[in-house]
């Protein structure tokens with residue numbers, strides 16, 4: 001079959017879900033194409049490729065863009081009296097299955113698609129019954145059968161099809177950065193995150209955490225180093241790279257420097273970043289890591305957000321990273337339901353005092369279905385029909401703030417990195433900018449450019465291309481797609 005995968009933005013982090021499905025589909029003999037809505041017109045590509053299946057991969061904040069592109073496609077298909085099977089996968093349909101009705105899709109995939117999608121294609125090809133495929137829903141009620149892949153299944157999969165993405169986004173391979181996933185799942189219960197919803201949805205379908213073997217992971221990295229040079233920095237983007245010091249982490253710390261020896265970045269939690277874990281990560285070659293701050297007050301962090309992390313946990317973890325010479329990144333949210341603007345400024349100060357290498361800020365926008373969204377609606381902080389689509393520096397959807405407060409919060413999201421990294425004598429100046437009527441668009445461009453510059457130069461410096469012309473081309477592409 002001819003399959004056209006559809007993504008929105010050419011993100012610098014490779015879309016592993018789509019790349020993996022592409023490998024699996026190609027192995028099964030299907031023809032695979034990719035379109036990026038930010039770069040190309042979906043309808044034009046459909047007319048050219050004539051796919052039998054269009055597969056959208058969507059995160060919540062992008063849904064409006066997909067609805068617009070799909071509406072145009074649907075109109076064309078109706079007028080041309082042509083049938084194309086339209087399916088959507090990714091976090092949005094997993095947690096908001098009603099999108100199936102909203103867009104009149106043929107199906108959605110909830111959760112893992114590596115077994116579900118090829119089964120669906122096989123049945124489509126052979127005219128079989130599409131009912132009862134685990135993780136595939138044909139109505140907005142959601143999938144009746146659900147399954148999670150096990151660790152052994154993750155090892156048995158082919159490696160992600162990087163050709164598909166790199167040929168569509170040529171600026172990515174020009175940088176020295178390559179991304180990998182070592183595991184899936186997170187057992188924590190942060191109320192703003194979808195993991196607790198996912199864990200409930202897939203309860204009884206297998207373990208919460210599934211991990212590839214160290215050998216399988218390193219073999220993929222070795223292959224990518226050989227096939228897609230130059231590779232100078234590795235980014236692991238598992239939700240939490242290591243939950244505890246175990247045999248897996250010890251083996252990784254032993255084998256990674258021997259077989260790969262390239263600096264890397266990963267995501268941790270302050271409570272999983274123990275002294276022993278820090279030592280093993282450093283030994284392996286960890287150059288920088290992410291540990292989210294989320295809130296500057298212990299009670300907000302633990303009562304409303306259920307992070308289970310004291311202020312002391314936060315201070316100890318970031319101080320430990322500094323001591324081991326590991327650079328740090330972390331995000332803090334403002335406008336958390338049930339909090340005030342004063343809390344936001346406290347969070348700004350708390351984050352500054354943690355001395356992260358690159359702190360960033362975002363406006364909290366509770367996602368539908370999460371415990372935080374239920375809490376906000378229950379307490380009257382947010383109407384039940386609020387637009388619950390995460391847009392990082394947009395104004396808060398909560399009704400408890402004045403318009404002026406919402407604008408200040410949005411400016412904190414844009415200029416918070418600057419505030420936390422300037423010398424102390426410049427703090428009042430940045431605070432003045434945050435409270436001033438500076439247009440959000442301008443604050444966003446200036447603040448995000450500064451944050452991206454710091455991320456590139458402080459967290460992933462090895463990934464910056466060596467050739468100045470390549471740097472310019474990468475920068476132009478970045479500005480074209482993200483500004």
Ligand code: SF4
Pocket residue numbers: 186187188189190193194195196239240269
């Ligand atoms: S630790 Fe991170 S990934 Fe895990 S539930 Fe909390 S926010 Fe989500």
